[in-house]
Amino acid sequence: MNKARVESFSDGVFAFAITLLVLGVQVPELAAANDEQLRPALLHALGQLVPYLTSFATIGIIWLNHHRMFHSVERVEHTTLTLNLLLLLVVAFIPYPTAVLGRYGALPSSAFLYGAVLTLLGITYTALSIHIQRKQLSRNKTVLRSGMLKNFAGTFTYPAATLASLRYPRISVTIYFLLAFFYFLTAGRGTNLEEG
Amino acid sequence: MNKARVESFSDGVFAFAITLLVLGVQVPELAAANDEQLRPALLHALGQLVPYLTSFATIGIIWLNHHRMFHSVERVEHTTLTLNLLLLLVVAFIPYPTAVLGRYGALPSSAFLYGAVLTLLGITYTALSIHIQRKQLSRNKTVLRSGMLKNFAGTFTYPAATLASLRYPRISVTIYFLLAFFYFLTAGRGTNLEEG
Amino acid sequence: MNKARVESFSDGVFAFAITLLVLGVQVPELAAANDEQLRPALLHALGQLVPYLTSFATIGIIWLNHHRMFHSVERVEHTTLTLNLLLLLVVAFIPYPTAVLGRYGALPSSAFLYGAVLTLLGITYTALSIHIQRKQLSRNKTVLRSGMLKNFAGTFTYPAATLASLRYPRISVTIYFLLAFFYFLTAGRGTNLEEG
Amino acid sequence: MNKARVESFSDGVFAFAITLLVLGVQVPELAAANDEQLRPALLHALGQLVPYLTSFATIGIIWLNHHRMFHSVERVEHTTLTLNLLLLLVVAFIPYPTAVLGRYGALPSSAFLYGAVLTLLGITYTALSIHIQRKQLSRNKTVLRSGMLKNFAGTFTYPAATLASLRYPRISVTIYFLLAFFYFLTAGRGTNLEEG
Numbered sequence: 042m043n044k045a046r047v048e049s050f051s052d053g054v055f056a057f058a059i060t061l062l063v064l065g066v067q068v069p070e071l072a073a074a075n076d077e078q079l080r081p082a083l084l085h086a087l088g089q090l091v092p093y094l095t096s097f098a099t100i101g102i103i104w105l106n107h108h109r110m111f112h113s114v115e116r117v118e119h120t121t122l123t124l125n126l127l128l129l130l131v132v133a134f135i136p137y138p139t140a141v142l143g144r145y146g147a148l149p150s151s152a153f154l155y156g157a158v159l160t161l162l163g164i165t166y167t168a169l170s171i172h173i174q175r176k177q178l179s180r181n182k183t184v185l186r187s188g189m190l191k192n193f194a195g196t197f198t199y200p201a202a203t204l205a206s207l208r209y210p211r212i213s214v215t216i217y218f219l220l221a222f223f224y225f226l227t228a229g230r231g232t233n234l235e236e237g
Numbered sequence: 238m239n240k241a242r243v244e245s246f247s248d249g250v251f252a253f254a255i256t257l258l259v260l261g262v263q264v265p266e267l268a269a270a271n272d273e274q275l276r277p278a279l280l281h282a283l284g285q286l287v288p289y290l291t292s293f294a295t296i297g298i299i300w301l302n303h304h305r306m307f308h309s310v311e312r313v314e315h316t317t318l319t320l321n322l323l324l325l326l327v328v329a330f331i332p333y334p335t336a337v338l339g340r341y342g343a344l345p346s347s348a349f350l351y352g353a354v355l356t357l358l359g360i361t362y363t364a365l366s367i368h369i370q371r372k373q374l375s376r377n378k379t380v381l382r383s384g385m386l387k388n389f390a391g392t393f394t395y396p397a398a399t400l401a402s403l404r405y406p407r408i409s410v411t412i413y414f415l416l417a418f419f420y421f422l423t424a425g426r427g428t429n430l431e432e433g
Numbered sequence: 434m435n436k437a438r439v440e441s442f443s444d445g446v447f448a449f450a451i452t453l454l455v456l457g458v459q460v461p462e463l464a465a466a467n468d469e470q471l472r473p474a475l476l477h478a479l480g481q482l483v484p485y486l487t488s489f490a491t492i493g494i495i496w497l498n499h500h501r502m503f504h505s506v507e508r509v510e511h512t513t514l515t516l517n518l519l520l521l522l523v524v525a526f527i528p529y530p531t532a533v534l535g536r537y538g539a540l541p542s543s544a545f546l547y548g549a550v551l552t553l554l555g556i557t558y559t560a561l562s563i564h565i566q567r568k569q570l571s572r573n574k575t576v577l578r579s580g581m582l583k584n585f586a587g588t589f590t591y592p593a594a595t596l597a598s599l600r601y602p603r604i605s606v607t608i609y610f611l612l613a614f615f616y617f618l619t620a621g622r623g624t625n626l627e628e629g
Numbered sequence: 630m631n632k633a634r635v636e637s638f639s640d641g642v643f644a645f646a647i648t649l650l651v652l653g654v655q656v657p658e659l660a661a662a663n664d665e666q667l668r669p670a671l672l673h674a675l676g677q678l679v680p681y682l683t684s685f686a687t688i689g690i691i692w693l694n695h696h697r698m699f700h701s702v703e704r705v706e707h708t709t710l711t712l713n714l715l716l717l718l719v720v721a722f723i724p725y726p727t728a729v730l731g732r733y734g735a736l737p738s739s740a741f742l743y744g745a746v747l748t749l750l751g752i753t754y755t756a757l758s759i760h761i762q763r764k765q766l767s768r769n770k771t772v773l774r775s776g777m778l779k780n781f782a783g784t785f786t787y788p789a790a791t792l793a794s795l796r797y798p799r800i801s802v803t804i805y806f807l808l809a810f811f812y813f814l815t816a817g818r819g820t821n822l823e824e825g
Contacts, residue, residue: 046696049637052242053644056249057449060257060329061648065656068261068336080346083337097329101322108242123814126689133648133685140656141671150668226319248438252445253645256453256525264457264532276542279533293525297518304438421515444634448641452649452721460653460728472738475729489721493714500634618711 044117054129055104058136062096065140089143091218096139098221100132103166114173124169131162152210156203159217163199240313250325251300254332258292261336285339287414292335294417296328299362310369320365327358348406352399355413359395436509446521447496450528454488457532481535483610488531490613492524495558506565516561523554544602548595551609555591632705642717643692646724650684653728677731679806680743684727686809688720691754702761712757719750740798744791747805751787
């Protein structure tokens with residue numbers, strides 16, 4: 042019952058953050074409404090879709106894993122609540138670096154900011170995940186452990202790509218996208234939400 | 238229980254996307270606050286209501302059908318989750334082409350973008366729908382099949398109108414609107430959500 | 434179960450529309466960050482709070498009445514769904530006239546637009562309410578009937594104030610505010626949501 | 630059941646308001662997309678994170694306490710509903726002073742507005758809390774009373790810091806931040822949402 046309210050509040054933040062991403066894709070601001078100007082402006086705006094897709098996939102995966110993680114939680118105590126709010130803080134912030142990266146493309150500062158937020162996301166997620174395991178709050182350790190292995194991989198790749206972004210922003214943004222795409226395709230593997 | 242969380246996350250995205258549409262209707266930006274300037278600016282803004290209404294009806298219908306589709310689902314496994322997230326990706330993006338079409342009117346590029354997104358919506362919806370049928374995950378095949386017939390109709394009409402928009406953008410936008418209106422009036426027919 | 438999903442989707446739109454209202458209150462756009470300029474700009478912005486408060490109270494009341502209305506509904510069929518989506522269409526649109534009225538103050542066109550949307554809200558709400566009664570879908574006719582009496586009062590006052598706004602916009606806006614305030618204070622009277 | 634709908638509507642407003650905060654962090658508006666200009670602009674924008682973090686923590690705490698408060702409520706009657714809507718009115722407004730304070734920094738008027746809204750938050754929360762106690766609607770008086778002690782502390786500190794902000798805006802903003810941080814760390818202490 043109470044776990045349900047924590048889950049439903051978290052689901053609200055996940056669903057809302059994922060939907061707010063679209064506001065970061067710029068509507069072209071043209072003085073006149075003619076197709077000659079609008080066509081190239083829209084094509085340019087569609088270049089913003091790479092960070093949009095990366096962030097959508099990332100929030101989608103975190104939502105899915107959050108779901109699975111809390112499924113095996115029996116007690117929601119103080120530290121879990123605090124760590125969960127820290128995770129939601131980072132999730133709710135994702136639309137900002139997404140909009141910056143979309144608007145200015147893969148510059149060192151925009152790519153670094155984006156990577157830094159994804160790194161923070163990995164850290165807060167791992168902290169919550171480790172806490173839940175350590176307190177032996179979980180029923181299904183195998184599921185969590187396999188989740189953590191993949192998670193640690195990300196925890197190392199994201200900060201590495203973030204540092205690299207200061208010299209090779211385009212390569213880093215490509216890595217962010219490919220990681221999200223990889224996670225997106227594999228995140229649900231083996232999940233049966235009814236057996237879960 | 239777990240199916241419920243997938244449904245509630247999806248409902249969240251549907252409800253937010255449908256409410257975010259209003260941000261695409263532009264508040265006039267005038268230097269002075271006098272009625273002589275505001276009146277024509279507001280009348281112009283109300284012309285944006287056709288794409289607003291089309292998108293509202295479209296998301297409303299997809300929500301209704303999603304509801305009915307998942308009602309007959311018994312197991313939510315990996316592919317269903319992935320296809321569902323793809324559908325939500327398109328739904329969450331709808332406010333963008335709606336705002337562009339509202340702001341610039343029926344130009345070839347704005348009408349094409351809008352139609353292309355509706356076409357993608359039809360494709361992801363059909364993919365999810367076919368997957369659910371093929372895996373024989375559904376209890377109520379007749380309901381799904383009749384839904385698919387109407388759906389396939391849309392799947393052909395939307396891309397056709399999208400292609401036509403490059404020459405006849407106004408006609409295409411009218412077709413989008415009429416299709417949404419038609420679906421809106423017929424979508425719930427025969428539905429009794431309590432017997433469902 | 435299914436009624437629950439209609440209610441939760443509606444609650445999402447209500448909660449989201451009520452929260453989006455804040456985006457209509459303008460953050461002052463000043464070139465420099467000094468208090469001499471910010472202070473009058475903020476005082477001016479607080480003048481926008483009258484439409485903000487009016488809309489907040491209005492959506493809050495409609496949510497409360499919607500809650501009560503659906504509590505007594507047993508079957509959610511096609512027409513109820515369609516009328517409910519029409520009501521949500523108007524609710525989701527409220528942030529727009531609120532932002533216009535807040536930005537430009539009580540001019541004839543801004544006050545007329547605002548009043549027209551509240552009138553539409555009354556019409557769609559009354560239509561849903563009458564439909565539910567006529568189909569004898571309700572358990573608790575007395576509650577609905579008393580709700581309808583108050584509702585009809587609004588249904589007459591809103592269009593009258595809307596028409597009057599073309600000459601006396603300030604008076605109309607005051608009436609909108611007082612009506613919302615009156616409904617807000619009396620809306621829950623006699624409600625006991627547990628006995629409901 | 631009905632209490633659940635009040636809680637879920639409230640949770641929606643909390644979750645949306647907390648996620649909307651990110652729109653107050655400004656995406657830099659530069660004419661050209663080069664790193665020399667974007668880097669300082671982003672560093673400047675990150676200065677906006679103090680009010681963002683303060684508001685996030687504040688809404689998170691109020692959500693947590695709201696949760697706990699309603700857990701012990703048995704009947705939701707008229708006054709509780711009205712006071713709850715008043716609390717939500719203030720919560721939904723928080724993104725506005727947060728955006729102003731983020732954009733213009735700690736000036737007297739921006740710090741005063743922010744503090745005044747937090748003071749109103751304390752007042753509406755205390756009013757709801759006292760009402761619930763007075764009507765003896767609560768099962769668990771000790772939990773509420775300890776919550777109120779901390780709450781009264783805030784009720785005095787916030788208006789004091791708000792008044793002080795007219796002379797010492799930076800100090801006041803620091804106090805707002807430290808208070809939120811303190812509440813955030815202690816808010817869940819002793820909470821076990823399953824035993825609750």
